[in-house]
Amino acid sequence: MRGHSDIAINGDSAVALAWKQIDPDVCAAYPITPQTIIVEKFAEYVADGEVTTEFVCVESEHSALTLCITSASAGARTFTATASQGLAYMWEMLPIASSMRVPIIMAVANRAVSGPININNDHGDVMSARDCGWITLFAENVQQAYDMSIVAPRIAEHHGVQLPCLVNLDGFILTHATERMSPIDDSVVRKFVGEHKPLYPLLDVKHPVSHNLMDGPLFYFPHKYQMVEAMDRALEVSRDIFAEFAKISGREYKLVEEYRCEDADAIAIVLGSSFGTMKEAVDQLRNEGHKVGVAMPRLYRPWPIADLAKVMKDKKAVIVMDRHLSVGSYGPMFPEVVAAAIENDKVPKMYNYIYGLGGADTMVSDFKKVFTEPHSGKAKRVNYLGVVR
Amino acid sequence: MASGHRLCAGCPESIIARQVLMGTEKDIVVTCSTGCFEVSTTIFPYTSWNVPYVHTAFGNGAATCAGVETAYQALKRKGKINGEMRFVNFAGDGGTYDIGLQALSGAMERGHKMAFVCLNNEAYMNTGIQRSSATGMGASTTTSWAGKVSPGKKEFPKDMTQIMAAHGIPYVAQAGPHAWKDLVSKASKAFECDGPSFINAIAPCPRGWRFPSDQTIAISRLAAETCIWPLYEVVNGTDYSLSAESQRIADGKAEKKPITEWIDSQGRFKHLKDPKWASVVESIQAETDRKWKSLLRLCGL
Numbered sequence: 001m002r003g004h005s006d007i008a009i010n011g012d013s014a015v016a017l018a019w020k021q022i023d024p025d026v027c028a029a030y031p032i033t034p035q036t037i038i039v040e041k042f043a044e045y046v047a048d049g050e051v052t053t054e055f056v057c058v059e060s061e062h063s064a065l066t067l068c069i070t071s072a073s074a075g076a077r078t079f080t081a082t083a084s085q086g087l088a089y090m091w092e093m094l095p096i097a098s099s100m101r102v103p104i105i106m107a108v109a110n111r112a113v114s115g116p117i118n119i120n121n122d123h124g125d126v127m128s129a130r131d132c133g134w135i136t137l138f139a140e141n142v143q144q145a146y147d148m149s150i151v152a153p154r155i156a157e158h159h160g161v162q163l164p165c166l167v168n169l170d171g172f173i174l175t176h177a178t179e180r181m182s183p184i185d186d187s188v189v190r191k192f193v194g195e196h197k198p199l200y201p202l203l204d205v206k207h208p209v210s211h212n213l214m215d216g217p218l219f220y221f222p223h224k225y226q227m228v229e230a231m232d233r234a235l236e237v238s239r240d241i242f243a244e245f246a247k248i249s250g251r252e253y254k255l256v257e258e259y260r261c262e263d264a265d266a267i268a269i270v271l272g273s274s275f276g277t278m279k280e281a282v283d284q285l286r287n288e289g290h291k292v293g294v295a296m297p298r299l300y301r302p303w304p305i306a307d308l309a310k311v312m313k314d315k316k317a318v319i320v321m322d323r324h325l326s327v328g329s330y331g332p333m334f335p336e337v338v339a340a341a342i343e344n345d346k347v348p349k350m351y352n353y354i355y356g357l358g359g360a361d362t363m364v365s366d367f368k369k370v371f372t373e374p375h376s377g378k379a380k381r382v383n384y385l386g387v388v389r
Numbered sequence: 390m391a392s393g394h395r396l397c398a399g400c401p402e403s404i405i406a407r408q409v410l411m412g413t414e415k416d417i418v419v420t421c422s423t424g425c426f427e428v429s430t431t432i433f434p435y436t437s438w439n440v441p442y443v444h445t446a447f448g449n450g451a452a453t454c455a456g457v458e459t460a461y462q463a464l465k466r467k468g469k470i471n472g473e474m475r476f477v478n479f480a481g482d483g484g485t486y487d488i489g490l491q492a493l494s495g496a497m498e499r500g501h502k503m504a505f506v507c508l509n510n511e512a513y514m515n516t517g518i519q520r521s522s523a524t525g526m527g528a529s530t531t532t533s534w535a536g537k538v539s540p541g542k543k544e545f546p547k548d549m550t551q552i553m554a555a556h557g558i559p560y561v562a563q564a565g566p567h568a569w570k571d572l573v574s575k576a577s578k579a580f581e582c583d584g585p586s587f588i589n590a591i592a593p594c595p596r597g598w599r600f601p602s603d604q605t606i607a608i609s610r611l612a613a614e615t616c617i618w619p620l621y622e623v624v625n626g627t628d629y630s631l632s633a634e635s636q637r638i639a640d641g642k643a644e645k646k647p648i649t650e651w652i653d654s655q656g657r658f659k660h661l662k663d664p665k666w667a668s669v670v671e672s673i674q675a676e677t678d679r680k681w682k683s684l685l686r687l688c689g690l
Contacts, residue, residue, distance in 0.1 A: 028456070205440070211442065211444070
């Protein structure tokens with residue numbers, strides 16, 4: 001569907017454009033690199049009257065997310081954005097947001113977490129948020145950062161789901177890189193996202209409700225289990241919304257994106273912009289006669305176990321790429337992929353590569369190694385790609 | 390607020406909350422910072438609130454309230470809701486003076502139309518009487534014990550009311566539950582001013598301050614009578630005026646009681662009767678006098 005209406009735009013501005021088209025009721029945010037362009041651009045839309053959003057420049061990320069939580073529980077469609085230390089500073093509020101079942105949308109411009117302080121890309125920020133009960137979407141490129149921003153409210157606000165959602169885009173690699181993108185018409189986006197229909201809003205004073213009470217042991221676990229069921233439903237809801245989105249965009253998203261996996265002996269599993277780089281590595285290796293492929297889970301939460309098991313079925317080797325470190329164990333995604341693999345009768349050989357921390361440059365040639373090293377028996381269980389000791 | 394709640398016998402927090410809520414006839418949303426008041430009014434599956442209520446965490450009461458107010462402004466502008474509404478957050482002194490200070494300062498600066506009420510019992514009572522920056526000098530708490538070499542808390546409390554006045558917001562007041570008419574009137578001004586407002590209400594705690602639970606109101610009155618907790622308001626950050634006992638003391642119509650009466654009334658200060666801590670009592674009196682004189686000057690008296 002590439003056409004004359006395509007634009008050149010960076011990832012942050014693409015997210016801001018999607019927000020402009022959706023025109024949320026409330027946006028509260030705090031500046032942090034490399035997210036800042038999103039809120040700067042959105043503030044421009046506010047200043048020029050192109051959106052009707054109540055835009056609040058709070059004094060910290062903790063207040064940003066707090067304000068978003070109660071704004072959403074009051075009944076407003078609410079968006080925010082952050083990265084790295086900002087997400088870390090919000091951490092206390094992340095599980096509160098999800099347990100309050102408020103469908104906030106938060107863009108995360110993935111950046112390494114201090115220390116040492118580092119402003120460049122890895123997935124340390126979002127991985128530290130993984131147990132907090134947020135739906136977690138990843139984008140491979142600028143187009144997808146835009147597209148995921150549009151599908152996110154549909155998934156989060158679905159009455160069978162009602163959970164907040166993170167839209168991840170790699171810091172600098174996507175946030176600041178200008179790419180070609182096909183925007184969707186304002187009216188089409190607005191119609192697709194639709195009117196927000198909040199459940200039990202605080203501002204319905206005729207039906208007063210108390211939100212976020214104290215739970216004793218009798219209620220805490222059952223309430224948490226309700227989130228489990230909602231998150232499970234989010235998988236099928238996502239599949240349906242992706243199908244609906246394909247009709248307005250011509251772009252079809254899946255729970256697990258595959259590239260040349262079908263007849264591959266070995267596949268890699270990767271998140272975010274490296275999916276694109278790894279496709280190039282796969283193409284080159286295919287030309288050299290290696291039967292390899294690469295896949296990207298579109299969602300990290302809910303974790304698409306069945307779809308991942310399907311893509312790993314009958315493979316000889318699976319290589320899991322982690323752009324984060326859980327010091328003292330494997331990369332965070334590796335055990336999760338292994339767990340999905342045991343859904344099949346036969347489990348492939350499995351390897352873990354930690355790569356690209358703090359923006360460490362990872363080239364196509366590096367990604368080729370993650371296929372060739374296991375093949376030639378040189379790979380360990382956990383490998384640190386390109387690290388200089 | 391319903392009569393069913395789980396606050397301790399003699400706790401003034403529900404008294405203060407009811408007096409504050411009497412300050413408006415309009416629809417209201419109540420928010421709470423984590424603390425005694427929040428825990429005691431909302432233990433699932435029960436709630437003491439007959440109005441919309443939300444709590445999120447401890448250090449963010451002002452942002453919690455500001456979020457609801459922001460949604461109200463947004464949805465009202467879009468015509469999705471109508472009618473006038475008011476917003477109030479209740480926090481303890483920890484959620485105001487300490488961990489809640491940043492969010493509070495931010496919300497006040499941004500001008501959210503909301504009232505922030507501090508239920509000031511001068512320590513972390515919900516977690517078991519630990520000192521806060523609102524705790525008075527010489528008070529024995531579970532983290533500032535009076536001991537062989539310590540007279541209890543060594544520092545004077547932060548002057549939170551004046552910190553809030555320095556934000557230049559439309560309305561700031563200091564109050565106590567014994568002066569109920571004064572407190573209701575202050576709440577009414579807080580709700581009707583055009584912007585953010587702050588009320589610092591002293592909340593004598595029978596458990597933490599060690600006094601019989603039928604003395605709560607008397608202790609609150611004594612705080613005003615000794616001038617350790619003057620009752621006053623500040624409009625637009627600069628226009629100071631006294632009320633109730635404090636006004637009568639300034640007018641010479643009532644006696645300014647010595648700080649020893651305050652100290653003698655509460656078990657948290659009982660060690661100060663030991664002559665070896667006489668200098669501590671003297672410095673509490675001196676600081677109370679200094680602050681009172683400064684307040685009189687601010688009031689143009």
